[in-house]
Amino acid sequence: xKSRVWTTIDFETxxxxxxxxxxxxxxxxxxxxxxxxxxLCFKGExxxxxxxxxxxxxxxxxxxxxxxxxxxxxxxxxLNGRVIILPALNHPAVRAGRRNSPLDGGNLNRLFxxxxxxGPTAMIAHFVATELFPLADLVIDLHSGGSSLDYLPLALAHxxxxxxxxxxxxxxxxxxxxxxxxxxxxxGGGAGTTLYAAAEQRGIPAITTELGRGATLWEAxxxxxxxxxxxxxxxxxxxxxxxVDEPAQSRFLQYQGxxxxxxxPCDGLFEPLAKPGDCVEEGHIAGLIHPLDHALATPVxxxxxxxxxxxxxxxxxxxxxxDALFGLAAEPAKQ
Ligand code: ZN
Numbered sequence: 396x397k398s399r400v401w402t403t404i405d406f407e408t409x410x411x412x413x414x415x416x417x418x419x420x421x422x423x424x425x426x427x428x429x430x431x432x433x434x435l436c437f438k439g440e441x442x443x444x445x446x447x448x449x450x451x452x453x454x455x456x457x458x459x460x461x462x463x464x465x466x467x468x469x470x471x472x473x474l475n476g477r478v479i480i481l482p483a484l485n486h487p488a489v490r491a492g493r494r495n496s497p498l499d500g501g502n503l504n505r506l507f508x509x510x511x512x513x514g515p516t517a518m519i520a521h522f523v524a525t526e527l528f529p530l531a532d533l534v535i536d537l538h539s540g541g542s543s544l545d546y547l548p549l550a551l552a553h554x555x556x557x558x559x560x561x562x563x564x565x566x567x568x569x570x571x572x573x574x575x576x577x578x579x580x581x582x583g584g585g586a587g588t589t590l591y592a593a594a595e596q597r598g599i600p601a602i603t604t605e606l607g608r609g610a611t612l613w614e615a616x617x618x619x620x621x622x623x624x625x626x627x628x629x630x631x632x633x634x635x636x637x638x639v640d641e642p643a644q645s646r647f648l649q650y651q652g653x654x655x656x657x658x659x660p661c662d663g664l665f666e667p668l669a670k671p672g673d674c675v676e677e678g679h680i681a682g683l684i685h686p687l688d689h690a691l692a693t694p695v696x697x698x699x700x701x702x703x704x705x706x707x708x709x710x711x712x713x714x715x716x717x718d719a720l721f722g723l724a725a726e727p728a729k730q
Pocket of ligand 1: 541
């Protein structure tokens with residue numbers, strides 16, 4: 396089914412175009428209107444196409460600001476290729492400062508490949524999957540810890556389904572060069588329903604990021620995002636003259652998945668005793684949960700089930716049974 400989302404941008408036209416992905420939405424006060432998802436297209440000489448997105452979750456800010464800064468710089472940069480930028484992809488969620496859309500509850504990074512006849516969030520996913528992915532040679536979707544998580548600054552990717560895909564994704568992670576690069580199959584997260592997983596399923600090299608914690612803008616995370624984007628645009632020949640910091644080294648890790656994660660066994664107040672970047676051993680204390688209603692009760696002790704490096708911890712203190720409190724990474728197995 397063809398996307399119902401439309402735009403005035405002609406992706407084949409050279410120069411700079413700014414419009415919206417116009418998402419049809421019929422409300423009490425606007426029967427035939429559309430929701431504006433800001434979209435920019437920069438097209439220069441012949442070359443590859445980069446699709447750059449942020450605001451897939453509305454409460455994650457480093458990528459949203461990095462893409463706006465990059466867009467202003469690209470206005471005066473010679474390009475060999477095309478850069479398509481959507482800095483507020485789930486615009487209703489961005490406007491609300493929330494992870495998910497207030498209009499339909501949709502989590503845009505759990506709805507790929509989307510549907511043309513769904514709610515606005517599913518329609519955005521479907522537009523990206525059917526109209527933008529076919530144009531793209533590489534995809535970067537910028538995320539952060541957001542309201543509920545505190546993350547090691549990293550770029551993530553699925554490992555690739557073939558040797559050539561493995562090589563392509565390794566090249567993209569190495570060029571972006573976040574402090575950590577994490578390979579994952581998506582278990583415990585969005586599995587195949589995320590934007591970058593859907594891009595991988597089309598054979599497009601795709602990475603995502605996790606930068607910072609809480610629903611705020613972390614300066615260091617912003618510069619990691621900006622530096623990574625600039626290195627990729629230079630290294631892939633899109634913007635050969637763009638100003639770039641010296642290449643950073645990235646430490647490659649493997650995400651350990653749900654079996655190594657710690658989930659809240661009960662409701663209460665979460666007191667973490669480990670932080671992202673810590674190296675922990677099996678049996679090492681991870682944190683405590685203080686029961687809400689029994690002030691004299693002994694707190695519940697949480698311990699790591701395996702050794703590893705803390706990739707994330709829960710940022711919010713108030714905790715319910717089932718909340719993800721810690722996730723671990725480890726050195727990749729030797730090839
Ligand atoms: Zn996110």
